[in-house]
Amino acid sequence: MSGTIAFVGLGAMGLPMAKRLVANGNTVRGFDLNPKALASLKQAGGVASESAAAAAEGAGTLLLMVVNASQARAVLFEGKALAALAPKATVVLMATCAPAEALAIGEEVAASGRSFVDSPVSGGVVGAESGTLTIMAAAPKSTFAAIEPLLKQVGDKLFHVGERWGQGAAVKTINQLLCGVHIAAAAEAFTLGEKAGLDGKLLLQILGNSAAASWMLNNRGPRMLQSDPQSTSAVDIFVKDLGIVAEAGKASRMGLPLAAAALQMFLAASGAGHGKADDSQVIRAYRALNGLA
Amino acid sequence: MSGTIAFVGLGAMGLPMAKRLVANGNTVRGFDLNPKALASLKQAGGVASESAAAAAEGAGTLLLMVVNASQARAVLFEGKALAALAPKATVVLMATCAPAEALAIGEEVAASGRSFVDSPVSGGVVGAESGTLTIMAAAPKSTFAAIEPLLKQVGDKLFHVGERWGQGAAVKTINQLLCGVHIAAAAEAFTLGEKAGLDGKLLLQILGNSAAASWMLNNRGPRMLQSDPQSTSAVDIFVKDLGIVAEAGKASRMGLPLAAAALQMFLAASGAGHGKADDSQVIRAYRALNGLA
Numbered sequence: 001m002s003g004t005i006a007f008v009g010l011g012a013m014g015l016p017m018a019k020r021l022v023a024n025g026n027t028v029r030g031f032d033l034n035p036k037a038l039a040s041l042k043q044a045g046g047v048a049s050e051s052a053a054a055a056a057e058g059a060g061t062l063l064l065m066v067v068n069a070s071q072a073r074a075v076l077f078e079g080k081a082l083a084a085l086a087p088k089a090t091v092v093l094m095a096t097c098a099p100a101e102a103l104a105i106g107e108e109v110a111a112s113g114r115s116f117v118d119s120p121v122s123g124g125v126v127g128a129e130s131g132t133l134t135i136m137a138a139a140p141k142s143t144f145a146a147i148e149p150l151l152k153q154v155g156d157k158l159f160h161v162g163e164r165w166g167q168g169a170a171v172k173t174i175n176q177l178l179c180g181v182h183i184a185a186a187a188e189a190f191t192l193g194e195k196a197g198l199d200g201k202l203l204l205q206i207l208g209n210s211a212a213a214s215w216m217l218n219n220r221g222p223r224m225l226q227s228d229p230q231s232t233s234a235v236d237i238f239v240k241d242l243g244i245v246a247e248a249g250k251a252s253r254m255g256l257p258l259a260a261a262a263l264q265m266f267l268a269a270s271g272a273g274h275g276k277a278d279d280s281q282v283i284r285a286y287r288a289l290n291g292l293a
Numbered sequence: 294m295s296g297t298i299a300f301v302g303l304g305a306m307g308l309p310m311a312k313r314l315v316a317n318g319n320t321v322r323g324f325d326l327n328p329k330a331l332a333s334l335k336q337a338g339g340v341a342s343e344s345a346a347a348a349a350e351g352a353g354t355l356l357l358m359v360v361n362a363s364q365a366r367a368v369l370f371e372g373k374a375l376a377a378l379a380p381k382a383t384v385v386l387m388a389t390c391a392p393a394e395a396l397a398i399g400e401e402v403a404a405s406g407r408s409f410v411d412s413p414v415s416g417g418v419v420g421a422e423s424g425t426l427t428i429m430a431a432a433p434k435s436t437f438a439a440i441e442p443l444l445k446q447v448g449d450k451l452f453h454v455g456e457r458w459g460q461g462a463a464v465k466t467i468n469q470l471l472c473g474v475h476i477a478a479a480a481e482a483f484t485l486g487e488k489a490g491l492d493g494k495l496l497l498q499i500l501g502n503s504a505a506a507s508w509m510l511n512n513r514g515p516r517m518l519q520s521d522p523q524s525t526s527a528v529d530i531f532v533k534d535l536g537i538v539a540e541a542g543k544a545s546r547m548g549l550p551l552a553a554a555a556l557q558m559f560l561a562a563s564g565a566g567h568g569k570a571d572d573s574q575v576i577r578a579y580r581a582l583n584g585l586a
Contacts, residue, residue: 170489178505185474196463212471214507257554
C-alpha cells in the first residue's frame, strides 16, 4: 500500500506522466476534476479516484502536477489529501510555483511528519509524453535519494539543485525568466526589422545561426512571422510565469529589469485580446506599440 | 590600378581581413594610425600607405573597417579618401553604424558618382582571421553583384539583405540588440540564482541545454561565474552597440523596452569602472543593484 502513488493533476502533462508510471508497473491512483482525463488513466491501467483525498488514502507518495501553488494548497490542505497519506509519505510538488510558496508548502507538509520535494519540471507536453522532462528537485539529501528512482521514470534529466525547499522553484523561475525574455527579445528584434523593411525569413536565417541566436528565437521565430500560428504555449502562460518571476524578485527584494519589461509586453498582448494566442504573438504588442499593427 | 583595393582600419579585425585579401593575390594598400598594424600588413605583402587618401589614390575599391560612422566620415570626407578614388570606384562600409548614418554616408558617396555598399560584419576576430565572417550587405543589385566576389573572400556567410543603404546596418543593429539583451538576461538570471543560493555551474548546465538557452548564455555564462575573466569583448562595446540600437529606435520613433533596459545595465557597469572588463561582467552591475557585490 505504501508503494502506491497518488497522482493529482491529469492535464496535458500530468496525464502522460501518470500513464508512464502505470506502464512501468506502479500502482497509480489518479485524480483530476476532468472526468475524461480520469477515464483515460483508468483505461491505461490506473485507478480513477473520486477525490484527491481518496487517491492519497494510505499512499506512500503523492505527485502534484497541478497548475499552481494555490491548487496544490487546495488539494493538500482544504482537500485533506495530506492527512490521508501514509504517515511517512513523500509529497512531490511539480507545479511551477514561486520559491516562497514552495518553501511554505514544504514547511506545512513537514509539520505533518511527511517528507517534501520541491520539484518543478520543464520540457512541456513533448517531454512529458516521451519521459524526457528536466526535473529540478530540491530536498534534503536522504529525501532526494529515496524519491530519485521514481523521478527518473518521468524525466531523463534529473538534477538535485539544493537541499532547501524553494530552490527547485527558483531554478524553474530562472528558466522561465530566460524563456520569457528571449521570446520578447525576438519579437522586439523582428519588429525593428519590419520597421526597416527587412525580410523576416532572411533575418531569421542570419540571426538564428549567429551569436544572436537563442533556442526561443529559432523555435518561436518562424511562428512570429505567421499572422495566426497554431498555439503550442499561450501568451497567458508567460503572463503567469513572468508573474512568478516578478513575485520571486519582490520576495527577495531584487530588481529584475529585463524580466519586468518582458512581462509588460506579454500583459499588453493579453490585454489586447491575444492571451490565448501562441506566445510568439507577443509580437502583436510590439507592432501595436510601434504603429505596425 | 582600378583593381587595387584600399583598406582603411587595420585593427583586430581589419588587419587579418586585409592580409587575407593580400594572400588571395589582390593588390592591397592599407592605412591605419597604428604604425605596427601598417608594418604587419607590409610584411604580409601589402602596401603601407601614409594616409587614407594615399591608399585610396586611383583605387577601384575602398574597404572601411573603422570603429564607427564618425571615423568613416573623417576618412572619406575630411581625409579626402573619397575624392582620391577612381571615378567609378566602390566604397564598402563595414563598420557598425546606425542605419541612418549608413544611409547618409551612402548618399554622399553616391553624389560623388561612386557606388556604395552598406556592409557590416559579425563574427569577431575569430571570424576575421578564418575568413568566416557573416556579411550583411545592402546595396542596389548591380552594385552588390559587382562586389560579391571580393566580399566572399573575407566572409563565408554573405547575405544581400536589401537594396537600400541602412538596411545592412539595420540587420547588424538587430543582431547587436539580441546579443546585448541575451548577455544582460543571462546576468539577470545568474544574479537571481546567487540570491537563491544556487550553484552557478549547475544552473548553467541545466539552463544551457534547455529552452532557456542562448548562444550568449553558453558562451558568456562560464565567464560570468569567474570573478575576473579574460576580456574577449568589453562592456564598453555594448555601451556603444546598444547605444546604436537606441539611436536606431529613436530615428525610427520606436519603443524598444528590452534593449533600453539592457543598455542601462551596461552603462551602470561601465560607470562603476568595469568598462574595459569582459562584457560578461555586466553581472557586476546586477550584483551591485541587488546587494550581492
